């Protein structure tokens with residue numbers, strides 16, 4: 001049995017049953033679908049890649065602790081829509097102790113839940129399944145519990161799964177390193193290829209081409225390829241503007257490799273040379289990013305790192321003449337948010353904004369201490385709107401973010417995305433070399 005599933009079984013305990021559904025295909029338009037993406041919790045526990053499946057996990061069922069309901073084999077459907085593992089494949093290739101066609105789930109439900117004290121199930125994601133489960137529970141209530149012993153406590157598995165997913169195993173780290181390497185290579189290729197007159201779309205194509213050529217399933221999120229002012233829009237995804245001589249280009253792009261995401265941002269000059277004002281802002285962000293990587297280690301908390309990024313960037317904004325006043329006051333009045341309006345980083349894993357709590361007790365926002373096995377991004381940035389009359393004119397329209405993926409270890413941390421440089425001189429050197 002898969003280690004993750006074994007651990008989960010141990011955590012939910014003998015008196016519980018868990019129902020964990022796979023994702024469904026989503027309509028894109030009329031009769032076409034978006035590219036399928038498996039539900040990360042389901043994938044984490046089962047590794048099963050198909051839609052419309054349900055895992056039922058019952059630790060006290062000695063013979064069948066892990067049942068998978070799957071789409072049955074169907075030659076006609078498979079000719080039209082692709083291969084299916086079917087019940088045999090679910091057992092043989094994914095370790096299910098028992099596998100049944102998904103159509104059987106509703107009629108099996110009373111049997112599956114009878115006798116369990118607790119049901120682990122997340123309401124509010126799969127409405128059809130919610131209805132099935134509610135109908136079963138209300139049916140039992142109607143019978144005054146005379147004929148069955150349905151679960152009386154319903155627990156959301158989000159916390160248990162989040163805690164498990166937050167602490168990566170060595171095997172998961174290996175996949176994340178690979179995702180980091182592929183994305184880092186793609187960013188290097190983008191730096192080498194970028195020239196004035198190209199379009200953002202061409203850089204996007206080049207990056208995502210490398211992802212697919214390298215064994216990644218694709219981008220882990222919509223790539224952000226923002227030239228000039230577009231870099232000041234945090235989630236700019238149009239990626240269709242010409243790249244101009246003298247502008248910066250911000251690329252936030254990461255791939256998904258065997259389910260695991262990387263998330264890298266680099267900002268560099270379209271023509272290979274930073275202007276003086278661009279370099280001034282760049283070096284402020286870079287210095288903060290390096291300090292925040294250093295702070296991503298055991299002994300610090302998520303909040304300490306966030307506060308550090310705010311303090312250092314606020315001081316940087318003062319140095320650049322973007323803000324005036326005492327650092328303490330500028331922070332208290334949240335003046336810094338005019339140019340730095342997002343968090344310094346997030347958990348990374350099967351989701352780009354990964355599972356796991358950011359605090360250890362209620363009210364203590366972001367109080368969580370870093371622990372070995374966590375992977376977090378480090379991504380400070382400064383974004384100066386093009387029409388910001390209060391900013392020195394030389395800085396208007398500059399947007400800079402630098403983002404790496406960092407694994408917390410016993411000794412400190414490992415940067416999983418160090419294969420693409422962020423040093424301004426080294427970027428210039430790399431870009432100059434590819435011009436010749």
Ligand code: GLY
Nearest residue numbers: 221252263352379
């Ligand atoms: N690319 C999404 C993020 O950086 O959080």
Ligand code: MN
Nearest residue numbers: 252263264403
């Ligand atoms: Mn990013």
Ligand code: MN
Nearest residue numbers: 263377379403
């Ligand atoms: Mn990120």
